[in-house]
Amino acid sequence: MARIVMKFGGTSVADLDRIRNVANRVKREVDAGNEVAVVVSAMSGATNQLVKWCTDLSPLHDAREYDTVVATGEQVTIGLLAIALQTIGVDARSWQGWQVPIKTDNAHGKARVEEIDGTLLIERMKTGQVPVVAGFQGIGSDNRVTTLGRGGSDLSAVAIAAAVKADRCDIYTDVDGVYTTDPRIVPKARKLPAVAYEEMLELASVGAKVLQTRSVELAMKQRVRVQVLSSFEDKPGSMVVDEDEIVEQPLVTGVAYSRDEAKVTLRRVPDKPGIAAQVFVPLSEANVNVDMIVQNLGADGTTDMTFTVGKTDLPRAKEVLEKARPVIQFESMITDPEVAKISIVGIGMRSHAGVAATMFKALSEKGINIQVISTSEIKTSVLVGLEYTELAVRALHTAYGLDAEG
Amino acid sequence: MARIVMKFGGTSVADLDRIRNVANRVKREVDAGNEVAVVVSAMSGATNQLVKWCTDLSPLHDAREYDTVVATGEQVTIGLLAIALQTIGVDARSWQGWQVPIKTDNAHGKARVEEIDGTLLIERMKTGQVPVVAGFQGIGSDNRVTTLGRGGSDLSAVAIAAAVKADRCDIYTDVDGVYTTDPRIVPKARKLPAVAYEEMLELASVGAKVLQTRSVELAMKQRVRVQVLSSFEDKPGSMVVDEDEIVEQPLVTGVAYSRDEAKVTLRRVPDKPGIAAQVFVPLSEANVNVDMIVQNLGADGTTDMTFTVGKTDLPRAKEVLEKARPVIQFESMITDPEVAKISIVGIGMRSHAGVAATMFKALSEKGINIQVISTSEIKTSVLVGLEYTELAVRALHTAYGLDAEG
Numbered sequence: 188m189a190r191i192v193m194k195f196g197g198t199s200v201a202d203l204d205r206i207r208n209v210a211n212r213v214k215r216e217v218d219a220g221n222e223v224a225v226v227v228s229a230m231s232g233a234t235n236q237l238v239k240w241c242t243d244l245s246p247l248h249d250a251r252e253y254d255t256v257v258a259t260g261e262q263v264t265i266g267l268l269a270i271a272l273q274t275i276g277v278d279a280r281s282w283q284g285w286q287v288p289i290k291t292d293n294a295h296g297k298a299r300v301e302e303i304d305g306t307l308l309i310e311r312m313k314t315g316q317v318p319v320v321a322g323f324q325g326i327g328s329d330n331r332v333t334t335l336g337r338g339g340s341d342l343s344a345v346a347i348a349a350a351v352k353a354d355r356c357d358i359y360t361d362v363d364g365v366y367t368t369d370p371r372i373v374p375k376a377r378k379l380p381a382v383a384y385e386e387m388l389e390l391a392s393v394g395a396k397v398l399q400t401r402s403v404e405l406a407m408k409q410r411v412r413v414q415v416l417s418s419f420e421d422k423p424g425s426m427v428v429d430e431d432e433i434v435e436q437p438l439v440t441g442v443a444y445s446r447d448e449a450k451v452t453l454r455r456v457p458d459k460p461g462i463a464a465q466v467f468v469p470l471s472e473a474n475v476n477v478d479m480i481v482q483n484l485g486a487d488g489t490t491d492m493t494f495t496v497g498k499t500d501l502p503r504a505k506e507v508l509e510k511a512r513p514v515i516q517f518e519s520m521i522t523d524p525e526v527a528k529i530s531i532v533g534i535g536m537r538s539h540a541g542v543a544a545t546m547f548k549a550l551s552e553k554g555i556n557i558q559v560i561s562t563s564e565i566k567t568s569v570l571v572g573l574e575y576t577e578l579a580v581r582a583l584h585t586a587y588g589l590d591a592e593g
Numbered sequence: 594m595a596r597i598v599m600k601f602g603g604t605s606v607a608d609l610d611r612i613r614n615v616a617n618r619v620k621r622e623v624d625a626g627n628e629v630a631v632v633v634s635a636m637s638g639a640t641n642q643l644v645k646w647c648t649d650l651s652p653l654h655d656a657r658e659y660d661t662v663v664a665t666g667e668q669v670t671i672g673l674l675a676i677a678l679q680t681i682g683v684d685a686r687s688w689q690g691w692q693v694p695i696k697t698d699n700a701h702g703k704a705r706v707e708e709i710d711g712t713l714l715i716e717r718m719k720t721g722q723v724p725v726v727a728g729f730q731g732i733g734s735d736n737r738v739t740t741l742g743r744g745g746s747d748l749s750a751v752a753i754a755a756a757v758k759a760d761r762c763d764i765y766t767d768v769d770g771v772y773t774t775d776p777r778i779v780p781k782a783r784k785l786p787a788v789a790y791e792e793m794l795e796l797a798s799v800g801a802k803v804l805q806t807r808s809v810e811l812a813m814k815q816r817v818r819v820q821v822l823s824s825f826e827d828k829p830g831s832m833v834v835d836e837d838e839i840v841e842q843p844l845v846t847g848v849a850y851s852r853d854e855a856k857v858t859l860r861r862v863p864d865k866p867g868i869a870a871q872v873f874v875p876l877s878e879a880n881v882n883v884d885m886i887v888q889n890l891g892a893d894g895t896t897d898m899t900f901t902v903g904k905t906d907l908p909r910a911k912e913v914l915e916k917a918r919p920v921i922q923f924e925s926m927i928t929d930p931e932v933a934k935i936s937i938v939g940i941g942m943r944s945h946a947g948v949a950a951t952m953f954k955a956l957s958e959k960g961i962n963i964q965v966i967s968t969s970e971i972k973t974s975v976l977v978g979l980e981y982t983e984l985a986v987r988a989l990h991t992a993y994g995l996d997a998e999g
């Protein structure tokens with residue numbers, strides 16, 4: 188007997204047939220003697236329609252009213268799934284965010300979960316009833332419905348799993364697990380039976396969008412064992428767990444890429460103390476996230492600074508830097524949106540030297556020029572020309588022995 | 594300055610343009626210095642879709658989950674209307690049933706309003722904010738969303754008008770008021786400037802479906818002045834008020850008809866005490882509503898009993914009566930669904946004799962046979978052949994001087 192939270196996204200509950208399919212999956216876990224709670228998203232497309240109505244009425248709509256409208260998507264699904272479960276003999280009851288309650292802050296449209304009291308849910312689960320909880324929503328201290336922002340249902344599921352002390356949080360999605368890299372680029376990519384939280388975070392942050400980053404952070408903090416699996420196929424997925432649970436740890440677990448960054452270079456900046464602050468504080472104040480940073484010292488008392496920003500933030504970044512030019516005193520600014528960030532991720536890198544060298548050698552052998560390098564404890568990233576994305580990913584996947592056999 | 598509750602039905606909020614139109618109407622009342630609260634239904638069609646999903650999953654769905662699903666229709670509209678109001682500079686805030694709260698019993702799917710605390714709404718209205726309240730829904734003592742049954746938004750509006758001590762409850766609809774009869778049958782029908790609660794109740798119960806019956810009952814009990822008016826045209830509607838407010842009281846206010854009844858006759862029933870109970874108790878236990886009843890005593894110690902039941906209840910009524918035949922001992926049962934009930938309604942009938950005589954004479958002159966007659970304090974109804982419906986209505990409308998001039 189285990190206590191399980193099962194989470195189904197929008198495509199898994201897109202119509203009545205799929206909702207019936209979800210109900211059957213839930214019934215199987217209940218019949219196996221498990222205590223089950225379910226978290227669901229809105230039927231796919233529903234949220235977009237609701238958002239569009241709000242935006243059409245006013246691009247600058249009140250976030251509180253937006254939340255009132257948009258939260259109805261999940262409310263519909265919980266009621267329908269509860270009915271579908273009851274129809275096949277599973278005792279079930281729907282729960283809206285305010286009924287649990289899932290307490291959040293009052294940042295409407297992108298609220299953060301503050302506290303979930305799992306007592307009521309646990310009580311019901313112990314009687315064999317399946318709570319069907321609306322994902323993506325909560326209740327603020329202003330007694331108004333809040334939503335957690337896009338992808339928030341994953342976060343709801345992990346938070347509820349923590350609140351009910353679940354043995355496992357199963358995230359059903361349209362992919363069947365976490366892969367060593369994007370299978371669309373590398374057909375020999377392998378599904379990973381297990382990934383460490385830290386690895387999943389790094390993979391998520393560089394574009395492997397299986398799980399929302401905030402939900403992985405929360406799972407790591409609360410030690411919730413998460414499984415990513417397919418809602419359409421019937422086979423085990425990938426476990427996202429504490430690294431101690433992973434028996435055989437490879438040096439590199441996965442290769443990830445991101446095409447969402449742009450490169451900015453400030454040429455011939457006077458090399459004086461505080462210059463980094465003069466560049467990055469104004470960017471931060473303008474909500475521009477800066478990622479990779481390198482600085483090359485010149486011989487003449489000037490320096491070249493290169494860094495990356497989100498591609499969509501590039502126009503804003505340029506504006507901010509031009510405005511700060513009298514202070515920073517750079518000679519010229521060169522920007523390039525035609526770049527990709529390729530990363531290798533693996534807990535094993537912590538205890539092994541020379542892992543990155545393999546990366547540089549593999550890329551060099553393919554004639555790929557590395558523009559910027561940045562490293563963290565369990566990740567090494569390089570910036571390359573956008574057109575080399577697939578080539579670089581494939582080369583690294585092979586170089587680290589990740590290709591599937593046969 | 595007045596305090597007004599404005600209620601808009603599904604066709605009035607069917608799309609974003611109509612919601613904007615409603616917002617403009619509300620703004621006009623606010624600009625005129627009034628304190629305004631708004632009650633809205635779901636966008637037309639939305640509720641039907643939600644109901645269909647529930648029914649498709651299970652014809653015998655759990656009413657609590659049905660309520661969870663169906664209540665989302667109004668939740669969407671309140672959020673959108675609040676945004677539309679804010680966009681044109683009107684301070685507005687949406688309120689779901691549980692936020693007001695609108696406390697109901699736990700009869701899910703057809704709950705009754707038990708108590709509305711208007712304090713919070715009045716506070717907001719006094720600051721110039723417009724509360725936009727979801728019609729049709731409330732919250733039960735089980736902390737679950739309830740719905741009031743079809744047409745329940747009218748009831749919500751009247752109940753909220755009572756709770757905030759409103760001077761008037763304006764019900765915007767797709768007709769522009771209450772008419773002396775159905776204008777589709779009698780082009781010379783006139784819009785009534787005022788109707789008494791009791792008259793409105795009798796008119797509603799015989800098929801003039803302008804206002805839901807329960808909402809008129811509540812308005813009468815709580816002395817809420819209700820106005821029925823068009824959401825598409827800009828002119829005064831009909832006031833539904835206490836009879837004391839109506840200056841010139843005609844003998845007959847309106848002519849109504851209903852094609853929803855069927856006639857049942859039990860021939861040669863033994864005329865013994867308790868026989869009526871033997872007939873009507875089993876029908877009542879089977880939830881068959883009996884309306885008009887007449888009994889003709891025969892010369893031979895038997896009697897013929899004739900009564901009407903809802904047309905959709907006829908098969909059930911026949912089954913129940915056949916089963917009770919050994920006890921009732923009727924000789925034969927004759928049923929006829931081809932009937933119509935025509936009624937004249939008017940407070941003036943209370944104080945004037947001979948009003949009904951005009952009815953019988955007018956119908957007789959047109960060669961219309963009266964099958965059953967029933968009377969109440971302010972209404973006289975006759976049952977006639979279905980094919981005579983229009984002829985009878987027109988004849989009575991003329992006979993009581995209700996035709997518009999010109």
